[in-house]
Amino acid sequence: MRLAKNVFRALWAGGLAAAACLAVTWAMLALLVSGAEGLVGSFLARSVNGVTTAAAAATGGPVDWWSATLSSGGRIWPLRFLLQGSPMVLLALGPVAAGLTAGLLTRGRARLLAASAGYATVITATATVTAAVAPGELATVSTPWPIAFVLALAWCFAVGLAGQAARRVKVVAAGAAVLLIAQLSVSGSAVAAPPAKARTELPVTMAAAGPPEPAPVGYFRPGVTEALAKVGVSHAADGAKIAADTGVTMAKDPWLGVPTMLSMQSPAGKDVKSWLRANAGLLAAKDPVAQLTELPARPKDPLGLKHDWFQQQVGGVPVYGARVGVHRDAKGKTVLSLTNNFIPDLVPTGTKPTLDAPSAVTAAGRAMPGAKAGAAPELLLLPDEPDPGKPVAATLVWRVTMVADDGRSTVFYVDALSTGRIVKFEPGHLEYKNRSVWDLNNNPRPSGGPARTEGEGPVSEPDVNAVYDHSGRFYDYLSSTFGRDSWDGEGARMNSYARYSNDRNHQPVKNAFFDPLTGETMFGEGTATLTIVSHEWQHGVTHSSAGLFSFFQGGSLHESFSDVFAAFTEYKVKGSTSWKAGEGSSLGVIRDLANPSALSYDGKPHPDHYSKYWLGCADGGWVHFNSLIPSHAWYILATRIGIGKTQEIAYRDLTTQLGPRSRFSDTRAGAIQAASDLYGKNSPEMLETWRAFGAVGIDGNYESPRQQCMCFADESLTGVGLEALDPDGASTDATVAGLLRVRDIFENAESGAVMHYAQLYARANSRAMELLTTSDTLRRQTAHLMQSMEPAFRTVNTPQGDLISITQGQIDEINALVDAYLEADIDAGSDGTWTALARSELEHANIQAMVGMSVNEAYAYLESLFD
Ligand SMILES: [Zn+2]
Structure with missing residues (x-):
């Protein structure tokens, strides 16, 4: 009886102490309004779990926290807050209130100890239970509960002893008042920061990595020349003259050094696989068949020719876009052409992922908050851009498609041997x-x-x-x-x-x-x-069908086929076509296939010849403009042999000859082969096809330089920049993911401000990359700024963007970096562009005003300046 009564009394006093602790903690959290503390405060104050976490933390034990909403976490040492004079020290008032309450309600040390135990039980149990009930929601304390229990008990008992001695309620009020005044003075000083000179520059993402590289003319991997001779092709045969006697035509990948599309008359032998083995040199491989698995047959060829398609795999993992098509005559006796997207000399980073598929989705989700995975992640080997004479490195990646609320999607390639590094991304939809x-x-x-x-x-x-x-x-x-x-x-x-x-x-x-x-x-x-x-x-x-890539030449071909088949459909329906894309719509005429250069973009006529190919990283490699080069060839062909035959050649090229990695030259070679299949070798149709592509500079010889686009963040966060990173700050992966979000906001520019900054980026970007690659200091500074801005990048335009505020430190760092870039620009021989840009930016935006704003408020502020 007596024991039960004592246990009841201990729990009653302990419970009241816990209630006092939580009430005071909750009130103190609400008082934390500025800076990082304000973020943590508003974050924790929203749930019982958060308040209990704060109360448990306030007793002094280390707190490991993780937030699913913010996709980040860390370890907090409450003692550090105390030493730094942080207003977070206010949270200690919770346990103080608990101790005083317990002290006031009990007499004697034994009863106080019991009440303290009751209090510690309630606090640790609530923290543990709420964390279990809502796992991953808001903050979760992962300090082991026995430690939290002992610390809570010790605090309550110690403060309770003082409370028993004082026995005055006024002590609590006076203590609270003193801390309240301290808090108000701390937050007051943060608001009254002095104004500084303003500069703007938003960090950016994609950039051309260095100047365009000319195509290495005439390079072939070892064994290719011999293999070409074996199938009766001298590699000089194509180009300036079409070999009328052989009908040979060829496209090659100049960097990889292999033929990618090849016409021939080669005895097929026993079967396709043994032909591939016998002619392995064409693929620059010893035994390509070991890496090839058969793909399902495409729809039946109306001409009755045989087409066998294969996919390259290593260790059971498909190589991205690496397909091989062998095209034979109706009897299967002769190989007529080869589509070769095989990647020789491939060196994979591995074939067994250490990152699982759900973690890959989480990593991609950081770059696209609120989006959901659109399909099961797929394991792939993603080859690097090839270089002459070198093996081709391939990264083991998860291909993850994320779909946003508005239906738009992005495909992310996440390094499957990392903690979530995003290697590459591309639009998941075709505009x-x-x-x-x-x-x-x-x-x-x-x-x-x-x-x-x-x-x-x-x-x-x-x-x-x-x-x-x-x-x-x-x-x-x-x-x-x-x-x-x-x-x-x-x-x-x-x-x-x-x-x-x-x-x-x-x-x-x-x-x-x-x-x-x-x-x-x-x-x-x-x-x-x-x-x-x-x-x-x-x-x-x-x-x-071809499954063309959606960027660079593949993307341009995608757009080209869409434009020309739209014209063919119009011709079928109306009996004529204007060859104009967008005509009669709210967009107006956006491309003219018959006369590309009649329209221009940013003062530059649309390209109508391969020599005028637009290099750069915007628009997936300017795909909506470079498309006009092959489109114009199809237009020329239609004026010579009529739309009826042109559409047959184009359709056959697309559906039987081309593969994912096909380029302009492959389209030409495939078209000549298709015309030969349809209308006969050296028929007028075949020769006109050869001439039409030649007329736009796709002649089998010329290849445009290539431009590698890279993530600005990746570049500035590698090498020496990494040393400057704060080990307690955002990870490199998270920073890159945050920058990808900024890129998305740029690309889907909806406001005047975003358009303005997207253009500013386009103008300033390549110079920034140039300076960055030559200066270690600049690289360090850029890397560090990106890391400090990471929370802003990650949350802008999302609900979490209301919870994170812009600090004076961030603005100072931006100003310092802009100064450093301008200085480096002048040192490297400035043409004055940047100084002029900086001056005009100064007139527009006062970024100092953004200090203390939430990320979303700052975004709205910038928007308001340009609307
Ligand atoms: Zn399109």
Whole structure:
């Protein structure tokens, strides 16, 4: 009885002490308003878990915390706060209140000890239980509970002894008042920071890594020349003259030093695999067959020719885009052509991942907060850009597609042997008769079922009817011209969304795209013309046949095939085509295939010749402009042999000859081969195809220089820059991920400010990279700034962006870095561009005003300056 009574009394006093502790802790958290403490305070004050965590932490033990929301964590030593004079020391008031309460409610040391034990039980149990109930939510203390218990008990007992001695409630009030005044004076000083001179410069992401590299002419890997001779090809045969007697044509990868598309007359022998073994030199490999697995057959060739496709694999892991196609005559006796995307001399970083697939998704998610994984992550070997005479390194990666709320997606390649390093990223969508059309009414996502499905009559919304009708016309064009059943050739549904908009104010967007992940098309209000609808669905045809890459030459070919097949569809439907992309839509005419240079961008005429290929990293390698080079060749061919035959050659080239890594020269060689298959060797059609591509400079000899694009963050965070990083700060991976977000915001520029900074970036970027690669100090400084800005990068434009504030330290660091860049620019022989840019930026924005703003407020502030 007596024992039960004592236990009850101890728990009652302990419980009240715990309640006092939590109430005071919660109130103190609310008082923490500025800087990092303000962030932690507002963060913890939102849940019982957070308040209990703070209370447990306040007793002095080390606290390891992890937040799923912020995707970050760390270790806090409360003693350090005390020594630094941080306002966080206010949190010690919680346990003090508990001790005083216990002291006031008990008499004698034994009862105080019991009450303290009761208090410690309640606090540690609550912290442990709330962490278990809401795992990963907000903060979780991972100090072992026995340590937390003993510390809580010790504090409560010690303070309780003082409380028993004083027995005056006023002590609590007086103590609180003193600390409150201390707190107010601390936060007051943070607000009244002196104004400094203002400069702006946002850190940036993608850049051209150095000057363009000219193509190494005439380079072949060992064994290739001999193998070419064996199949009757002298590698000088192609180019200036088409070998009329042999019909030989060839495209090569100048850096890899192998033929990538080759026409020939080679006895096939027993089967395709033994032919590949016998002619392994063409692939510059000893035994390529050991690395090749057979791919499913493409739809049957109407000409009856045989096409065998293979995928390169190492240790069971596919090599990205590395496909080989062997094309034989109808009897299978003669090899007529080879599509070679095989990567010889491949050196993988490994084939067994140490990072699991869910962790890869988490890493990609850091760069695209709020987005969800769109498909199961896929393990791949991602080859580096090849260099003559060198093995080709390949990184083991997870390919993760992340889909944002607005339906747009990005594909991330995450190093599978790292903690989550993002190696590369690319757009996951291509801009740009079982139909279903949803009406999004200027929203990114549908709220209900389709507005019009197959066989249903017109609805009141004209955009829905336009998408429905034009999708039907494109389907009919494919079906009646090539016998192709829908975009994938296998009768796929044609789901479309009319009046798509990702604008926050639900304004129409001038945008349309095909999403390879879902096989769906999206159309902004006013964009659903026959040619734009056909263009987007044609991306589906290209994606499901050649599977061309979506950047550089592959991306330009993707856009080119979309534009020319849109023109072919228009011709089929109307009996004529204007060869103009965008005509009649809200975009207006954006490209003219018949006369590319009639239009210009930023004062520069669109390219109409391979020698005018636009280098650079914007627009996936200027794919919406360089597309005009091959498009113009198809236009020229159509003026010579008619659209009827041109579309047959283009379709055959795309669906039977080309592979993912194909380039302009492959398209030419494939087109000549296709014309030869269709109309005969050395037929007028074949010769005209040869001439049409030659007319735009794709002649089998010339190759454009290449430009490697790299992540600015990666570059500045490697080498000597890493030494300057704060070991307690954000990881390199997290910093790169944060910068990728900034890149996304730039690329989807929706506001005047973002457009302004995106342009500023484009103008300042290559010079910054130049200076960066020559100065270790600059690299150190840049790396450090990126790391300090990481929380801002990661959270801008997300709900977490309300919780993180811009500090004076960050602004000082930005100013110092801009000064350092300007100085380095002048030292390296400035042309004055940067100084002028800096001056005009000064007139626009006062970034000092951003101190104390949340990340999102700062973003809104910048937006307000340019609207
Ligand atoms: Zn497109």
